Amino acid sequence: MKFGVVVFPGSNCDRDMYDALKYDLGQNVSMLWHKDRDLSKFNTEDCIILPGGFSYGDYLRCGAIARFSPMMQSVIEFANAGGKVFGVCNGFQILCESHLLPGGLLRNANQQFVCKNVYITNDTEEVFKIPVAHGEGRYYADEKILDGLEANNQVIFYYCDEEGQITEKANPNGAMRNIAGICNASRNVFGMMPHPERACSAALGNTDGRAIITSLLMTAQLVS
Amino acid sequence: MTYTVQIKVMPLKELLDPQGKAVMGGLQNLGLNGVEDVRVGKNITLQVAADSPENAKAIAEEASKKLLSNPVMEYFEVSVN
Numbered sequence: 289m290k291f292g293v294v295v296f297p298g299s300n301c302d303r304d305m306y307d308a309l310k311y312d313l314g315q316n317v318s319m320l321w322h323k324d325r326d327l328s329k330f331n332t333e334d335c336i337i338l339p340g341g342f343s344y345g346d347y348l349r350c351g352a353i354a355r356f357s358p359m360m361q362s363v364i365e366f367a368n369a370g371g372k373v374f375g376v377c378n379g380f381q382i383l384c385e386s387h388l389l390p391g392g393l394l395r396n397a398n399q400q401f402v403c404k405n406v407y408i409t410n411d412t413e414e415v416f417k418i419p420v421a422h423g424e425g426r427y428y429a430d431e432k433i434l435d436g437l438e439a440n441n442q443v444i445f446y447y448c449d450e451e452g453q454i455t456e457k458a459n460p461n462g463a464m465r466n467i468a469g470i471c472n473a474s475r476n477v478f479g480m481m482p483h484p485e486r487a488c489s490a491a492l493g494n495t496d497g498r499a500i501i502t503s504l505l506m507t508a509q510l511v512s
Numbered sequence: 513m514t515y516t517v518q519i520k521v522m523p524l525k526e527l528l529d530p531q532g533k534a535v536m537g538g539l540q541n542l543g544l545n546g547v548e549d550v551r552v553g554k555n556i557t558l559q560v561a562a563d564s565p566e567n568a569k570a571i572a573e574e575a576s577k578k579l580l581s582n583p584v585m586e587y588f589e590v591s592v593n
Contacts, residue, residue: 352579353579394527395529395531397530
């Protein structure tokens with residue numbers, strides 16, 4: 289399995305993701321430039337990653353302009369052909385703007401950029417401590433879409449407290465139903481606001497992100 | 513000819529607008545207590561070459577649907593001058 293990390297103008301977690309995959313997880317990873325279109329060396333077992341940051345300066349809406357970059361046209365085709373695509377933070381916003389994931393990410397309800405460790409959980413009730421850093425992370429979709437996501441187990445992470453309780457207080461941005469991350473119906477496109485790539489190195493004091501990247505992307509255990 | 517097209521993009525009425533809330537607080541600090549609600553959106557001006565105002569509007573509407581607004585969170589209104 290190979291990884292490709294797309295670099296947009298304004299991406300700032302692309303190197304974090306590259307380092308986490310290459311040095312902390314020992315994976316085969318390369319960088320992809322937003323003006324290129326060539327994904328021919330990747331097959332559907334591989335994974336394209338849209339990293340965090342402020343692509344195109346967050347102009348107009350977060351992710352709106354990145355969605356029309358040359359590389360994203362290839363990434364959309366790759367996803368529609370069944371290839372794995374994983375978006376973190378701004379990458380999640382780009383996936384929503386690209387209609388690869390339903391809903392959208394709105395300005396945080398408390399009007400503030402939130403930058404701290406949060407706890408997230410999944411349907412196996414494991415709790416992970418992962419940092420968030422975003423101003424527009426309030427996941428929003430209409431009730432019908434939210435019901436569909438939950439009925440199909442497409443919510444991959446909820447914000448929770450340290451004990452794994454999904455409470456309003458543990459919600460850092462006002463996201464509907466405490467949603468921190470989702471996947472598409474065919475389970476090959478994943479997006480989340482928290483940054484697992486910032487929690488993969490013991491030198492950084494937190495390695496909870498390793499389990500997320502390995503199980504989510506390599507074995508899909510978390511979402512099976 | 514070239515038409516000037518104004519596009520208003522606003523957060524959907526049912527959504528919380530944190531930016532509007534922050535501006536509302538500022539207005540209250542100014543002592544303007546008569547202001548009951550604030551919502552903040554965008555105004556986008558396009559210069560569109562088209563053979564009629566209807567066609568200029570159609571181009572602007574396509575731009576609004578595909579890029580300038582996101583129907584998940586926003587609505588838009590187009591006017592041709």
